[in-house]
Amino acid sequence: MTTLDLSASPAPPHALLRRIVLKAEPYLYCFPALFLIAAIMLVPLIVGLSYAFRDLVLLDPASGDYIGLTHFGEIWADANFWNALQNTAIWTIVCVALQFGLGLTLALLLNQPFRGRGLIQALVFLPWAVPSFLSGLNWAWMFNPVIGPLPYVFQALGLMQTPDNILSSPDHAIWGPIIAMVWWGIPFFAITLLAALQSIPKDIYEAAAIDGAGAVERFRSITLPFLAPTMAITVLLRTVWIANSADLIVVMTHGGPADSTQILASYIFTQAFQRLDFGYASALAAVMLVLLLAYAMALVAVRQTLLARH
Amino acid sequence: MASIDIAAVRKSYGATPVLRGIDLTIANGEFVVLVGPSGCGKSTLLRLIAGLELIDKGEIRIGGRRVNDLPPKDRDLAMVFQSYALYPHMSVRDNMSYALRLRKTPKEKIAAALKGASAKLGLDALIERKPRALSGGQRQRVAMGRAIVRDPQAFLFDEPLSNLDARLREQMRFEIKKLHRDLGATSVYVTHDQIEAMTMADRIVAMNEGVIQQVGSPSDLYDNPANLFVAGFIGSPAMNFLQARTVAGPGGMSVTVGQAEIAKVPPATPTGPVVLGLRPERITLTAPGQGAQAAVDLVEPTGLGMIVHLDLDGQQLKTFTTERLPLKAGERVGLMVPPGSFCLFAPGTGERLAG
Amino acid sequence: MRNPGYWIFHYGLLALFVVFALFPLFWLFKVSITPNDLLYSEGVRIWPSRMSFDHYGAVLRHSDFPLFFRNSVIVSTLTAFFSTIFAAAGGYAFSRFTFGGKLWIVGLLLVTQMFPLVMIVAPIFRLLAPLGLTNSLTGLVIVYTAFNVPFAVFLMQSFFDGIPKELEEAAMMDGASRFQALLQIIFPLTLPGIAATLGFVFTAAWSELLFALMLNSSTAASTFPVGLLAFVSKFSVDFGQMMAAGVLALIPVCVFFFFIQRYLVQGLTAGAVKG
Numbered sequence A: 001m002t003t004l005d006l007s008a009s010p011a012p013p014h015a016l017l018r019r020i021v022l023k024a025e026p027y028l029y030c031f032p033a034l035f036l037i038a039a040i041m042l043v044p045l046i047v048g049l050s051y052a053f054r055d056l057v058l059l060d061p062a063s064g065d066y067i068g069l070t071h072f073g074e075i076w077a078d079a080n081f082w083n084a085l086q087n088t089a090i091w092t093i094v095c096v097a098l099q100f101g102l103g104l105t106l107a108l109l110l111n112q113p114f115r116g117r118g119l120i121q122a123l124v125f126l127p128w129a130v131p132s133f134l135s136g137l138n139w140a141w142m143f144n145p146v147i148g149p150l151p152y153v154f155q156a157l158g159l160m161q162t163p164d165n166i167l168s169s170p171d172h173a174i175w176g177p178i179i180a181m182v183w184w185g186i187p188f189f190a191i192t193l194l195a196a197l198q199s200i201p202k203d204i205y206e207a208a209a210i211d212g213a214g215a216v217e218r219f220r221s222i223t224l225p226f227l228a229p230t231m232a233i234t235v236l237l238r239t240v241w242i243a244n245s246a247d248l249i250v251v252m253t254h255g256g257p258a259d260s261t262q263i264l265a266s267y268i269f270t271q272a273f274q275r276l277d278f279g280y281a282s283a284l285a286a287v288m289l290v291l292l293l294a295y296a297m298a299l300v301a302v303r304q305t306l307l308a309r310h
Numbered sequence B: 001m002a003s004i005d006i007a008a009v010r011k012s013y014g015a016t017p018v019l020r021g022i023d024l025t026i027a028n029g030e031f032v033v034l035v036g037p038s039g040c041g042k043s044t045l046l047r048l049i050a051g052l053e054l055i056d057k058g059e060i061r062i063g064g065r066r067v068n069d070l071p072p073k074d075r076d077l078a079m080v081f082q083s084y085a086l087y088p089h090m091s092v093r094d095n096m097s098y099a100l101r102l103r104k105t106p107k108e109k110i111a112a113a114l115k116g117a118s119a120k121l122g123l124d125a126l127i128e129r130k131p132r133a134l135s136g137g138q139r140q141r142v143a144m145g146r147a148i149v150r151d152p153q154a155f156l157f158d159e160p161l162s163n164l165d166a167r168l169r170e171q172m173r174f175e176i177k178k179l180h181r182d183l184g185a186t187s188v189y190v191t192h193d194q195i196e197a198m199t200m201a202d203r204i205v206a207m208n209e210g211v212i213q214q215v216g217s218p219s220d221l222y223d224n225p226a227n228l229f230v231a232g233f234i235g236s237p238a239m240n241f242l243q244a245r246t247v248a249g250p251g252g253m254s255v256t257v258g259q260a261e262i263a264k265v266p267p268a269t270p271t272g273p274v275v276l277g278l279r280p281e282r283i284t285l286t287a288p289g290q291g292a293q294a295a296v297d298l299v300e301p302t303g304l305g306m307i308v309h310l311d312l313d314g315q316q317l318k319t320f321t322t323e324r325l326p327l328k329a330g331e332r333v334g335l336m337v338p339p340g341s342f343c344l345f346a347p348g349t350g351e352r353l354a355g
Numbered sequence C: 001m002r003n004p005g006y007w008i009f010h011y012g013l014l015a016l017f018v019v020f021a022l023f024p025l026f027w028l029f030k031v032s033i034t035p036n037d038l039l040y041s042e043g044v045r046i047w048p049s050r051m052s053f054d055h056y057g058a059v060l061r062h063s064d065f066p067l068f069f070r071n072s073v074i075v076s077t078l079t080a081f082f083s084t085i086f087a088a089a090g091g092y093a094f095s096r097f098t099f100g101g102k103l104w105i106v107g108l109l110l111v112t113q114m115f116p117l118v119m120i121v122a123p124i125f126r127l128l129a130p131l132g133l134t135n136s137l138t139g140l141v142i143v144y145t146a147f148n149v150p151f152a153v154f155l156m157q158s159f160f161d162g163i164p165k166e167l168e169e170a171a172m173m174d175g176a177s178r179f180q181a182l183l184q185i186i187f188p189l190t191l192p193g194i195a196a197t198l199g200f201v202f203t204a205a206w207s208e209l210l211f212a213l214m215l216n217s218s219t220a221a222s223t224f225p226v227g228l229l230a231f232v233s234k235f236s237v238d239f240g241q242m243m244a245a246g247v248l249a250l251i252p253v254c255v256f257f258f259f260i261q262r263y264l265v266q267g268l269t270a271g272a273v274k275g
């Protein structure tokens, strides 16, 4: 190393180095996260996608050949797939809508100052900390008329004639996992929406109140537009997570009775771990990935146009 | 303390050029104000000097040393931000001593520097407080204090008074100026407020759309604006611009608005359409019949005097006078412009015409 | 400001939320302290006529649960630690820099959230097995960290977005390098965000079942969710013990979450930190 006379040299050699370091800086910060994600998620994802084109059944030494698009043809003709797809739509939409509606209500309630707010907030957010399969077991227990109180509650509310197990009714079983999922997921919406609500500058409300806007009008013209970006991103993430989460269904109903609660995620789980048909499971997962990506892009596009309008 | 030389500096964000070739020399100990409408690139220029952004082309030297590729910490400049950017988790004391602690200054020296700075700014009583327990004006002072404890090569200010109310702003203007007088430090001060520029600057740099329009002392820019932009930006109430012509008459060359002759111009002036710039306070109102004839549109008293809006041959015109004239709307008045107290501009380019 | 009628409605609605949130947890606890002989006969009673902590004793003394519990603590703590560090670095880059490929990276992070993880169980197993990372807590930490980093990056980014850029610029003008500014100025202000992210990831890692099951076949490297499943998969399901184990496992996460949830709200609130 030679010492550099800074004032004399017109373009000191370290200049280039500093520019390179500055350019590289964000990549250095991202590197650990990206490396890990690439190695543990993206590479396995690509390998997993390649299984979709292979006849791959675990413990079957004869399998493993490349079979092109055969699996996708089978999926097209698979009545179980279409049934699961329909159930996935119902499951996802109902769960997201209920979690969102109740989460927003809770956030609005918690956004006002009142005595005991801190404690109540901590209590109502607790379900988020409960492992979902444990909550599945617990809810399944509570839905059971022999050992759980819920059938009697439903009967008292007039929702049921006799205290039956909702999980064994082909028409209504899906509501079991939905209730468990909603219970677990309300806090997520409430937390993000509460934070968004608290970010709204207070003086805007005061100005609107002075302008004579009523509570409903203020909610419509101030709160909703302010929340919209947060809502879009939370709804996007939650939709994807809920669509992908099989554990409550696997734990509570195994997709039954008579496949009435089988969603794509649990169907994939069944194919992989009960039939050990990893090829077919991967093909199903690939279809799911494409559907969810299409959904996400649509939502992002809607968000862009909404933002552009403001 | 050091001079700052800026040569042919260019900066773009993506494809948008923000600074289009800036040349400027700031002398040691000088107080220079960059002024211009918001978005014209003042802050960008300041941040390039600071090293918070890298320049695309050109060169910046501080005290003769080329700093193009030095990170901010090696440039030894202090900066006061519009938002103050006080460290919320540190007390006033820690905010002010942070720079010195980073430099591993001995404890006694830090204490002495703190003492001096807090006395100068009247912060003694607040030294243990956190920023959130301070008023806007106090925060501003802490931000100043953080800059002056260090004795840097130069001070950079980015609209430091914009978040204060009018009274405090006026007071801080005065205090900053006094600090500069006492410390004699090179200062670059960015503002969009031409009054701040006029009152504080040794030299004003007027900028528009990434180009320096004019550099000069406040009176220079006021009396001899280089173009329509500077003429319109400096001065309040703003200069009047009238569609006028220069014509050759029996008594020599003169400038006229409609039929009315406003003033004589030097014989060398070419004839044709011009933009006539008149400072409101340089216009003398007279009885009707004398000078150019105009009608009173509206009178606005300001306390100090009054702003009289006039209609001169269909064109709007403001005058300012400290006399209390009993004028009413619709009344006819005469107006006179003393020689040498107007400017002519080329209508197309907006450049100042000689004369 | 509001009338009493409103407050009745307000507290009434909140009471419903609290009951809905806590009743299942209460039931879990109730089953865990119901003696086996009353489990079915008094199944639907709100409180058993006799309570006992035998299930807890059995779980703590006669099962591998303490080991599972220890494993879970190790795995969740390390996962939370590494995820948060990596996510903080990535979130900082997203928040403070514009750089080529940023949009692509965001897109990739989103894609990682879009497929059922079942799809990559086999590939991950094939990746980790030769490295000796199956049947190992280290393997679980690596996998969980990868799973949690994408969301944690978004979370940390939004925390950083809430801290004015001028603060670190001021520090750099004061003579700090960017890294010093990050450490001495930004980091202390991000502490609530870091606490929130730690809690978030810890909870997720604490609950993970699929990979804990698939990447392990040994008791030595099992976490408590796998252990819980062990109570179920036998023919004679010991519900009392299972629920007791569940309650024990819930205590640390619930305590943790109870304290960090307000930082989650606070950290996500834009404009909370002013310079």
Ligand SMILES: Nc1ncnc2c1ncn2[C@@H]1O[C@H](COP(=O)(O)OP(=O)(O)O)[C@@H](O)[C@H]1O
Pocket: B013, B018, B036, B037, B038, B039, B040, B041, B042, B043, B044, B045
């Ligand atoms: N980081 C940035 N990225 C893109 N454009 C920027 C950035 N900073 C400033 N600009 C643009 O550069 C122009 C000049 O900005 P600035 O120097 O802040 O103006 P001002 O004179 O008001 O201080 C503006 O049009 C602004 O939008």
Ligand SMILES: [Mg+2]
Pocket: B039, B042, B043, B044, B159
């Ligand atoms: Mg600016």
